[in-house]
Amino acid sequence: MNEQQTVTLRYRMSNRDVFYLGGLINGARNITLLNDTAVRLMAKVFGNTGHCVEVKKIRLYTPSQAGDYMEYIARAKKIEGNRALIEVRAFKVIEVPKNPPFPSSIDVLPEPVLSTVAQFVYETF
Template sequence: MTSALVEGFTVTHRRYVPYSHAHYGGNLVDGAYSLGMFGDVATELCIRTDGDEGLFAGYSSVEFLAPVQAGDVMEATAKLVRIGNRSRGIEFEAHVVCRAAPSRGASSADVLPEPILVTRASGTVVVPVAAE
C-alpha cells in the first residue's frame, strides 16, 4: 500500500469532448462518456493507492444530471470513500468546465463561470491483497 491509501484521496482528469462523440441532436453526447471517464480516473486512483490498476466491480448508483455536448471540456473526479481488504468504495463527479459557443464562431468556446455537475456516481473497485 502507498501513503495515498486514505479516505478522501482524490484524482481528477480533464478531457475535451470531440465532436465525433456527438450521438444525438444538438451535439449531445451519451452518458457512457462520463462513465468511461470514471473508469479511467478510478484506474489512476487504484494505481496511486494500491500500485495496481484494479478491476471495476460495479456501480451502486449513477445519476445523469445535465447534458454533455460535443465541444465541452469535462473534469472527472474520483474520491476514495471506503477502504476494505480488497475493495475500495469510490464516489465520482463529472463537471463541464468549458463549453463551445458556436453562435460566436465555429471554434469559439467559453470557460464557464461555474462548473456544471453533469454526472454523479458511486461504485466499487477491487484490488489484489497487498503484499506484506
C-alpha cells in the same frame, strides 16, 4: 492508505464523441470516462488497477455537447481491506456558446456544472 487522495482527469468532448443529433454526447461516454478516472485512482492508491465488482450509483444531471471541456474528479469514499468505494464526479467547466462568433469560441463557466456522479466498488488483486 490515504482516503483523501484524489485524481482529476480533464477531457474535451469532440465530434467523435457525438451520439445524437445536435452534437449531444451519449451518457455512456461520460460513464466510460468516470470509470477511467476511478481506475487511475486505484492505480495511484493501491499500485494496481484492480477491477470493478459493483456499480452502486449513476446519476446523469446535465448533458454534454461536442466542444465541452469536462473535469472528472475521483476520490475514495470508503476503504475496507482490498475493496474501495470510489466516487467520481463529472463537471462541465467550459462550453461552446449557443451562437459562437468564431468556430473556436468557448465560454468558461463561472462555476462548474455537475454533469454526472457515479459510485464504483473496486477490488484489488
